[in-house]
Amino acid sequence: MGDGNCGFRCLADFFLGDQDKYVEARKIIANEVGANRWKYQHIHHGGVDEAMRRIKWPGGHCTSDHYMEVMEDLFPIAQFWNCAVILLGVQGGSLYPCMTILPWDAECNVTQPSREIFILHLIEYNYFIRLDLSPGCPIPPLADLWFMVREPSVIGWEQIFQHRIAEWQRLETLV
Incomplete structure:
Protein backbone atom coordinates (compact mmCIF):
# COMPACT_ATOMS: atom_id res chain seq x y z
CA MET A 1 0.00 0.00 0.00
CA GLY A 2 1.24 3.49 -0.79
CA ASP A 3 0.93 4.92 2.69
CA GLY A 4 4.59 5.43 3.64
CA ASN A 5 4.75 2.32 5.81
CA CYS A 6 6.09 -0.07 3.17
CA GLY A 7 9.39 -0.78 4.95
CA PHE A 8 7.65 -1.70 8.16
CA ARG A 9 5.01 -3.63 6.22
CA CYS A 10 7.84 -5.82 4.88
CA LEU A 11 8.86 -6.60 8.45
CA ALA A 12 5.32 -7.24 9.62
CA ASP A 13 4.65 -9.56 6.70
CA PHE A 14 7.83 -11.57 7.21
CA PHE A 15 8.13 -11.70 11.00
CA LEU A 16 4.53 -11.23 12.18
CA GLY A 17 2.74 -12.94 9.30
CA ASP A 18 0.58 -9.97 8.32
CA GLN A 19 1.65 -6.72 6.66
CA ASP A 20 -1.17 -4.92 8.45
CA LYS A 21 0.74 -5.42 11.72
CA TYR A 22 3.24 -2.75 10.63
CA VAL A 23 2.42 -0.61 13.71
CA GLU A 24 3.50 -3.52 15.90
CA ALA A 25 6.69 -3.91 13.84
CA ARG A 26 7.38 -0.19 14.34
CA LYS A 27 6.91 -0.54 18.11
CA ILE A 28 9.27 -3.52 18.24
CA ILE A 29 12.03 -1.63 16.42
CA ALA A 30 11.51 1.55 18.47
CA ASN A 31 11.69 -0.49 21.69
CA GLU A 32 14.85 -2.24 20.51
CA VAL A 33 16.50 1.11 19.80
CA GLY A 34 15.31 2.62 23.09
CA ALA A 35 16.47 -0.36 25.15
CA ASN A 36 19.95 -0.25 23.62
CA ARG A 37 20.54 3.47 23.28
CA TRP A 38 24.24 3.15 23.98
CA LYS A 39 24.71 0.91 20.94
CA TYR A 40 22.40 2.64 18.49
CA GLN A 41 23.75 6.12 19.21
CA HIS A 42 26.60 5.19 16.86
CA ILE A 43 24.18 4.21 14.09
CA HIS A 44 21.41 6.79 14.32
CA HIS A 45 23.07 9.98 13.13
CA GLY A 46 20.14 12.21 14.12
CA GLY A 47 20.19 10.74 17.62
CA VAL A 48 18.30 7.92 19.28
CA ASP A 49 15.40 10.12 20.37
CA GLU A 50 14.89 11.37 16.82
CA ALA A 51 15.04 7.81 15.50
CA MET A 52 12.44 6.64 17.98
CA ARG A 53 10.19 9.58 17.08
CA ARG A 54 10.54 8.74 13.40
CA ILE A 55 9.90 5.02 13.85
CA LYS A 56 6.94 5.37 16.20
CA TRP A 57 3.79 5.97 14.21
CA PRO A 58 0.23 5.17 15.28
CA GLY A 59 -0.83 3.97 11.84
CA GLY A 60 -2.29 5.26 8.64
CA HIS A 61 -0.62 7.37 5.97
CA CYS A 62 2.67 8.91 7.07
CA THR A 63 5.00 11.45 5.57
CA SER A 64 8.65 10.92 4.68
CA ASP A 65 9.79 11.94 8.16
CA HIS A 66 8.42 8.58 9.38
CA TYR A 67 9.74 6.33 6.59
CA ASP A 73 16.76 0.73 10.83
CA LEU A 74 18.40 -2.38 9.42
CA PHE A 75 20.63 -2.87 12.45
CA PRO A 76 17.83 -3.05 15.05
CA ILE A 77 15.88 -5.35 12.70
CA ALA A 78 18.83 -7.74 12.46
CA GLN A 79 19.44 -7.56 16.19
CA PHE A 80 15.89 -8.00 17.49
CA TRP A 81 14.97 -10.86 15.19
CA ASN A 82 18.47 -12.42 15.07
CA CYS A 83 18.37 -12.33 11.30
CA ALA A 84 20.49 -11.40 8.33
CA VAL A 85 18.98 -8.39 6.58
CA ILE A 86 19.92 -8.40 2.92
CA LEU A 87 19.23 -5.07 1.26
CA LEU A 88 19.15 -4.79 -2.50
CA GLY A 89 19.02 -1.16 -3.48
CA VAL A 90 18.05 -0.16 -7.01
CA GLN A 91 18.92 3.27 -8.33
CA GLY A 92 18.80 4.30 -11.95
CA GLY A 93 18.45 0.70 -13.09
CA SER A 94 21.57 -0.42 -11.20
CA LEU A 95 21.90 -2.42 -8.02
CA TYR A 96 23.20 0.08 -5.47
CA PRO A 97 23.55 0.17 -2.53
CA CYS A 98 23.44 -3.49 -1.65
CA MET A 99 24.56 -4.81 1.71
CA THR A 100 24.06 -7.52 4.28
CA ILE A 101 23.63 -6.68 7.94
CA LEU A 102 23.92 -9.21 10.74
CA PRO A 103 23.05 -8.91 14.44
CA TRP A 104 25.72 -7.01 16.36
CA ASP A 105 25.45 -9.28 19.40
CA ALA A 106 24.22 -12.79 20.20
CA GLU A 107 22.97 -14.61 23.24
CA CYS A 108 24.91 -17.56 24.60
CA ASN A 109 24.76 -20.64 22.34
CA VAL A 110 23.51 -18.66 19.32
CA THR A 111 25.99 -19.30 16.53
CA GLN A 112 24.35 -17.68 13.50
CA PRO A 113 21.31 -15.71 12.39
CA SER A 114 18.14 -17.77 12.57
CA ARG A 115 16.76 -16.53 9.22
CA GLU A 116 17.23 -14.07 6.39
CA ILE A 117 15.01 -11.30 5.11
CA PHE A 118 15.57 -9.84 1.65
CA ILE A 119 14.38 -6.29 1.10
CA LEU A 120 14.43 -4.45 -2.20
CA HIS A 121 14.69 -0.67 -1.91
CA LEU A 122 13.57 1.32 -4.93
CA ILE A 123 15.57 4.42 -4.12
CA GLU A 124 13.93 6.83 -6.57
CA TYR A 125 10.54 6.14 -4.98
CA ASN A 126 11.82 5.36 -1.48
CA TYR A 127 9.74 2.20 -1.64
CA PHE A 128 10.52 -1.14 0.00
CA ILE A 129 9.48 -4.58 -1.21
CA ARG A 130 10.08 -7.89 0.56
CA LEU A 131 11.59 -10.51 -1.73
CA ASP A 132 11.51 -14.29 -1.50
CA LEU A 133 14.81 -15.56 -2.86
CA SER A 134 16.19 -19.08 -2.95
CA PRO A 135 18.04 -20.33 0.13
CA GLY A 136 21.78 -20.09 -0.30
CA CYS A 137 21.60 -17.50 -3.08
CA PRO A 138 24.46 -15.01 -3.50
CA ILE A 139 24.32 -12.03 -1.14
CA PRO A 140 26.07 -8.66 -1.10
CA PRO A 141 29.00 -7.96 1.25
CA LEU A 142 28.49 -7.16 4.90
CA ALA A 143 28.05 -3.50 5.75
CA ASP A 144 31.35 -2.00 6.91
CA LEU A 145 29.58 -0.52 9.94
CA TRP A 146 28.75 -4.02 11.20
CA PHE A 147 32.45 -4.71 11.69
CA MET A 148 32.77 -1.53 13.78
CA VAL A 149 29.78 -2.13 16.09
CA ARG A 150 29.75 -5.92 16.49
CA GLU A 151 30.41 -7.54 19.83
CA PRO A 152 32.77 -10.49 20.45
CA SER A 153 29.82 -12.93 20.50
CA VAL A 154 29.36 -12.58 16.71
CA ILE A 155 32.98 -12.40 15.58
CA GLY A 156 33.38 -15.07 12.93
CA TRP A 157 29.78 -14.92 11.70
CA GLU A 158 31.05 -13.29 8.53
CA GLN A 159 32.67 -16.63 7.65
CA ILE A 160 29.22 -18.28 7.45
CA PHE A 161 28.38 -16.06 4.48
CA GLN A 162 31.83 -15.90 2.87
CA HIS A 163 31.00 -18.24 -0.04
CA ARG A 164 27.72 -16.49 -0.87
CA ILE A 165 29.36 -13.05 -0.75
CA ALA A 166 32.18 -14.27 -2.98
CA GLU A 167 29.61 -15.54 -5.47
CA TRP A 168 27.85 -12.14 -5.42
CA GLN A 169 31.15 -10.42 -6.10
CA ARG A 170 31.93 -12.85 -8.90
CA LEU A 171 28.56 -12.18 -10.52
CA GLU A 172 29.12 -8.43 -10.20
CA THR A 173 32.22 -8.71 -12.37
CA LEU A 174 30.11 -10.30 -15.13
CA VAL A 175 27.68 -7.40 -15.33
Whole structure:
Protein backbone atom coordinates (compact mmCIF):
# COMPACT_ATOMS: atom_id res chain seq x y z
CA MET A 1 0.00 0.00 0.00
CA GLY A 2 1.24 3.49 -0.79
CA ASP A 3 0.93 4.92 2.69
CA GLY A 4 4.59 5.43 3.64
CA ASN A 5 4.75 2.32 5.81
CA CYS A 6 6.09 -0.07 3.17
CA GLY A 7 9.39 -0.78 4.95
CA PHE A 8 7.65 -1.70 8.16
CA ARG A 9 5.01 -3.63 6.22
CA CYS A 10 7.84 -5.82 4.88
CA LEU A 11 8.86 -6.60 8.45
CA ALA A 12 5.32 -7.24 9.62
CA ASP A 13 4.65 -9.56 6.70
CA PHE A 14 7.83 -11.57 7.21
CA PHE A 15 8.13 -11.70 11.00
CA LEU A 16 4.53 -11.23 12.18
CA GLY A 17 2.74 -12.94 9.30
CA ASP A 18 0.58 -9.97 8.32
CA GLN A 19 1.65 -6.72 6.66
CA ASP A 20 -1.17 -4.92 8.45
CA LYS A 21 0.74 -5.42 11.72
CA TYR A 22 3.24 -2.75 10.63
CA VAL A 23 2.42 -0.61 13.71
CA GLU A 24 3.50 -3.52 15.90
CA ALA A 25 6.69 -3.91 13.84
CA ARG A 26 7.38 -0.19 14.34
CA LYS A 27 6.91 -0.54 18.11
CA ILE A 28 9.27 -3.52 18.24
CA ILE A 29 12.03 -1.63 16.42
CA ALA A 30 11.51 1.55 18.47
CA ASN A 31 11.69 -0.49 21.69
CA GLU A 32 14.85 -2.24 20.51
CA VAL A 33 16.50 1.11 19.80
CA GLY A 34 15.31 2.62 23.09
CA ALA A 35 16.47 -0.36 25.15
CA ASN A 36 19.95 -0.25 23.62
CA ARG A 37 20.54 3.47 23.28
CA TRP A 38 24.24 3.15 23.98
CA LYS A 39 24.71 0.91 20.94
CA TYR A 40 22.40 2.64 18.49
CA GLN A 41 23.75 6.12 19.21
CA HIS A 42 26.60 5.19 16.86
CA ILE A 43 24.18 4.21 14.09
CA HIS A 44 21.41 6.79 14.32
CA HIS A 45 23.07 9.98 13.13
CA GLY A 46 20.14 12.21 14.12
CA GLY A 47 20.19 10.74 17.62
CA VAL A 48 18.30 7.92 19.28
CA ASP A 49 15.40 10.12 20.37
CA GLU A 50 14.89 11.37 16.82
CA ALA A 51 15.04 7.81 15.50
CA MET A 52 12.44 6.64 17.98
CA ARG A 53 10.19 9.58 17.08
CA ARG A 54 10.54 8.74 13.40
CA ILE A 55 9.90 5.02 13.85
CA LYS A 56 6.94 5.37 16.20
CA TRP A 57 3.79 5.97 14.21
CA PRO A 58 0.23 5.17 15.28
CA GLY A 59 -0.83 3.97 11.84
CA GLY A 60 -2.29 5.26 8.64
CA HIS A 61 -0.62 7.37 5.97
CA CYS A 62 2.67 8.91 7.07
CA THR A 63 5.00 11.45 5.57
CA SER A 64 8.65 10.92 4.68
CA ASP A 65 9.79 11.94 8.16
CA HIS A 66 8.42 8.58 9.38
CA TYR A 67 9.74 6.33 6.59
CA MET A 68 12.12 3.48 7.22
CA GLU A 69 15.76 4.59 7.01
CA VAL A 70 18.01 2.17 5.20
CA MET A 71 21.14 1.99 7.32
CA GLU A 72 19.71 3.13 10.63
CA ASP A 73 16.76 0.73 10.83
CA LEU A 74 18.40 -2.38 9.42
CA PHE A 75 20.63 -2.87 12.45
CA PRO A 76 17.83 -3.05 15.05
CA ILE A 77 15.88 -5.35 12.70
CA ALA A 78 18.83 -7.74 12.46
CA GLN A 79 19.44 -7.56 16.19
CA PHE A 80 15.89 -8.00 17.49
CA TRP A 81 14.97 -10.86 15.19
CA ASN A 82 18.47 -12.42 15.07
CA CYS A 83 18.37 -12.33 11.30
CA ALA A 84 20.49 -11.40 8.33
CA VAL A 85 18.98 -8.39 6.58
CA ILE A 86 19.92 -8.40 2.92
CA LEU A 87 19.23 -5.07 1.26
CA LEU A 88 19.15 -4.79 -2.50
CA GLY A 89 19.02 -1.16 -3.48
CA VAL A 90 18.05 -0.16 -7.01
CA GLN A 91 18.92 3.27 -8.33
CA GLY A 92 18.80 4.30 -11.95
CA GLY A 93 18.45 0.70 -13.09
CA SER A 94 21.57 -0.42 -11.20
CA LEU A 95 21.90 -2.42 -8.02
CA TYR A 96 23.20 0.08 -5.47
CA PRO A 97 23.55 0.17 -2.53
CA CYS A 98 23.44 -3.49 -1.65
CA MET A 99 24.56 -4.81 1.71
CA THR A 100 24.06 -7.52 4.28
CA ILE A 101 23.63 -6.68 7.94
CA LEU A 102 23.92 -9.21 10.74
CA PRO A 103 23.05 -8.91 14.44
CA TRP A 104 25.72 -7.01 16.36
CA ASP A 105 25.45 -9.28 19.40
CA ALA A 106 24.22 -12.79 20.20
CA GLU A 107 22.97 -14.61 23.24
CA CYS A 108 24.91 -17.56 24.60
CA ASN A 109 24.76 -20.64 22.34
CA VAL A 110 23.51 -18.66 19.32
CA THR A 111 25.99 -19.30 16.53
CA GLN A 112 24.35 -17.68 13.50
CA PRO A 113 21.31 -15.71 12.39
CA SER A 114 18.14 -17.77 12.57
CA ARG A 115 16.76 -16.53 9.22
CA GLU A 116 17.23 -14.07 6.39
CA ILE A 117 15.01 -11.30 5.11
CA PHE A 118 15.57 -9.84 1.65
CA ILE A 119 14.38 -6.29 1.10
CA LEU A 120 14.43 -4.45 -2.20
CA HIS A 121 14.69 -0.67 -1.91
CA LEU A 122 13.57 1.32 -4.93
CA ILE A 123 15.57 4.42 -4.12
CA GLU A 124 13.93 6.83 -6.57
CA TYR A 125 10.54 6.14 -4.98
CA ASN A 126 11.82 5.36 -1.48
CA TYR A 127 9.74 2.20 -1.64
CA PHE A 128 10.52 -1.14 0.00
CA ILE A 129 9.48 -4.58 -1.21
CA ARG A 130 10.08 -7.89 0.56
CA LEU A 131 11.59 -10.51 -1.73
CA ASP A 132 11.51 -14.29 -1.50
CA LEU A 133 14.81 -15.56 -2.86
CA SER A 134 16.19 -19.08 -2.95
CA PRO A 135 18.04 -20.33 0.13
CA GLY A 136 21.78 -20.09 -0.30
CA CYS A 137 21.60 -17.50 -3.08
CA PRO A 138 24.46 -15.01 -3.50
CA ILE A 139 24.32 -12.03 -1.14
CA PRO A 140 26.07 -8.66 -1.10
CA PRO A 141 29.00 -7.96 1.25
CA LEU A 142 28.49 -7.16 4.90
CA ALA A 143 28.05 -3.50 5.75
CA ASP A 144 31.35 -2.00 6.91
CA LEU A 145 29.58 -0.52 9.94
CA TRP A 146 28.75 -4.02 11.20
CA PHE A 147 32.45 -4.71 11.69
CA MET A 148 32.77 -1.53 13.78
CA VAL A 149 29.78 -2.13 16.09
CA ARG A 150 29.75 -5.92 16.49
CA GLU A 151 30.41 -7.54 19.83
CA PRO A 152 32.77 -10.49 20.45
CA SER A 153 29.82 -12.93 20.50
CA VAL A 154 29.36 -12.58 16.71
CA ILE A 155 32.98 -12.40 15.58
CA GLY A 156 33.38 -15.07 12.93
CA TRP A 157 29.78 -14.92 11.70
CA GLU A 158 31.05 -13.29 8.53
CA GLN A 159 32.67 -16.63 7.65
CA ILE A 160 29.22 -18.28 7.45
CA PHE A 161 28.38 -16.06 4.48
CA GLN A 162 31.83 -15.90 2.87
CA HIS A 163 31.00 -18.24 -0.04
CA ARG A 164 27.72 -16.49 -0.87
CA ILE A 165 29.36 -13.05 -0.75
CA ALA A 166 32.18 -14.27 -2.98
CA GLU A 167 29.61 -15.54 -5.47
CA TRP A 168 27.85 -12.14 -5.42
CA GLN A 169 31.15 -10.42 -6.10
CA ARG A 170 31.93 -12.85 -8.90
CA LEU A 171 28.56 -12.18 -10.52
CA GLU A 172 29.12 -8.43 -10.20
CA THR A 173 32.22 -8.71 -12.37
CA LEU A 174 30.11 -10.30 -15.13
CA VAL A 175 27.68 -7.40 -15.33
